Amino acid sequence: MFSFANLSIPVIQAPMAGGITTPALVSGVSNAGGLGSFGFAYSPPNVIHHDLRSAQALTRGPINANFFIFQNVLMPDLKTIKIAIEPLHELAPDIDFSIPAPPFFPDLETQLEPVWQLRPAVLTFHFGIPPDWVMQRARALSIAIGITATCIEEALRIEQAGANFIVAQGIEAGGHRGTFEVESPDDRLSTFDLLHQLVKRCTIPAVAAGGIMDGRDIRKALDLGASAVQMGTAFLCCPESGASCEYKTLLLAKNPRPSIFTKGFSGRLARGIENAFTRHMDCKSTLPFPIQNTLTGQLRQAAARSHNAEHQSLWAGSAFYKARTFKVGELMKALQIELES
Ligand SMILES: Cc1cc2nc3c(=O)[nH]c(=O)nc-3n(C[C@H](O)[C@H](O)[C@H](O)COP(=O)(O)O)c2cc1C
Numbered sequence: 001m002f003s004f005a006n007l008s009i010p011v012i013q014a015p016m017a018g019g020i021t022t023p024a025l026v027s028g029v030s031n032a033g034g035l036g037s038f039g040f041a042y043s044p045p046n047v048i049h050h051d052l053r054s055a056q057a058l059t060r061g062p063i064n065a066n067f068f069i070f071q072n073v074l075m076p077d078l079k080t081i082k083i084a085i086e087p088l089h090e091l092a093p094d095i096d097f098s099i100p101a102p103p104f105f106p107d108l109e110t111q112l113e114p115v116w117q118l119r120p121a122v123l124t125f126h127f128g129i130p131p132d133w134v135m136q137r138a139r140a141l142s143i144a145i146g147i148t149a150t151c152i153e154e155a156l157r158i159e160q161a162g163a164n165f166i167v168a169q170g171i172e173a174g175g176h177r178g179t180f181e182v183e184s185p186d187d188r189l190s191t192f193d194l195l196h197q198l199v200k201r202c203t204i205p206a207v208a209a210g211g212i213m214d215g216r217d218i219r220k221a222l223d224l225g226a227s228a229v230q231m232g233t234a235f236l237c238c239p240e241s242g243a244s245c246e247y248k249t250l251l252l253a254k255n256p257r258p259s260i261f262t263k264g265f266s267g268r269l270a271r272g273i274e275n276a277f278t279r280h281m282d283c284k285s286t287l288p289f290p291i292q293n294t295l296t297g298q299l300r301q302a303a304a305r306s307h308n309a310e311h312q313s314l315w316a317g318s319a320f321y322k323a324r325t326f327k328v329g330e331l332m333k334a335l336q337i338e339l340e341s
Helices: 023-031 045-058 078-091 108-118 132-140 152-161 191-201 215-223 245-251 276-281 291-295 297-305 328-340
Strands: 011-013 036-039 063-068 122-126 144-149 165-169 206-209 228-231 259-262 270-273
Touching (some): 011 023, 011 328, 023 036, 023 045, 045 108, 063 108, 078 291, 132 144, 144 152, 152 191, 165 191, 191 206, 215 228, 259 276, 291 297
Parallel strands (some): 011 228, 036 063, 122 144, 144 165, 165 206, 206 228
Antiparallel strands (some): 259 270
């Protein structure tokens, strides 16, 4: 069974859905003594199977497969759809934006089939607790389960559900904020404030996520009682990451833009680098997650094809200006040296 004590460096490379977590990145982290993670939230089973198999062929280290817990959404009415499409049309008049037919998100049961078959060491979830049958099946197969919490109430529910560890996601974190309910009140706790509360109140291991970029940050998290850290943004500029060149360029810019929260891309709050899209969508109505995500898909894909960073989602944590361009193995070595010094 997976144990943090068996990692030679207490680093989880964060799952990052959307093609960033390649088998080379994930296996590179695991081979260096950390835990490499795949972001499989939107992936079909054949891709999940392929990526897990490819990474397993490259490493004997532990691998994490990560999924979203999607909540049921109803088809919005025509007026709401029209209001949501209007600002997108202003940005891209040539695209014929249309709402997909339900189901609006992948079926978790089908997505998990390759997981049960290939048995990565760890399974993590974002946006909520998986159904009980998933927890039981994972336990029966000795797969450890971790779930994101953004507040103490969510952490206590995760512990109660029988998870093996909690990922404490602070407000500094890049990507989607993992709150269980989209509209619930949010105290926007910093990573270290949340971690502090969590280690006092929970008995299962806590993993600190958000704004952790170097060995000094890792040391601080461990001193506060974390069993490990989960770092996303720090890995984006590795050559093994699937982030686009223009995304990497903005992460490394000498005069960095701010990182901000937007609902514009997906319908849920997520932190990324400000661009023309996020400015245009500020205060605009969006459709519920993940319908908005599918709606903006064509625009984001067109932007990726034309290398236009202004219409891509550039998820990044608040400390992205500290990102480094090392190869994944070198980054892991640097983190270890910084942590030990
Ligand atoms: C590009 C990107 C994509 C992300 N996608 C996911 C995801 O698919 N699943 C998930 O649990 N977390 C995801 N996250 C959030 C990370 O798990 C983690 O909370 C975050 O990266 C920590 O903050 P940092 O980026 O400052 O290191 C993503 C983060 C980034 C930067």
